[in-house]
Amino acid sequence: MSDEGSYELLGFDNVLLPVGDLGEAVAFYERAGFTVGFRFDEGGIALLKVGAETPGILLQAEEQLGHRSPPWPSARIWLEVPDARAAARELAAAGIAPLDEVAQAATGWTVEIADPWGNVLGFTDYTKRPELGRRGQGLSFGSPASPA
Structure with missing residues (x-):
């Protein structure tokens, strides 16, 4: 774009996910924390x-x-959690199966789930590279933020 028409990306507003039934989707995501x-x-x-x-x-x-399996390839949204392995255990206890086993990444661990409409969300941690994560913000999986 020209200098007159340039713009600056300031950050994310929201990520939109299509779902077939709002009530069912809200219940699914509340179970997911x-x-x-x-x-x-x-x-x-x-x-x-x-x-x-x-x-x-x-x-x-x-x-x-309608309900569908996740399309491959599909867009994925990854969210940072303190411990992806603990998140996977909590998701399984809530009846939400991972798409695959918890896997190691360069920064820590990750696990992915799909909602009933095929939207894929990943939960990843920075246990191997804590300096890159959101340290000291008091965030924990499944609960609102609290002061550090």
């Missing part, structure tokens, strides 16, 4: 909080969308 920031059924949307950040994951009802 997310907190609902708001829900507007008339508009077919609900916002899931992600840590202490203002942007979140916006579930958007698409009535014609």
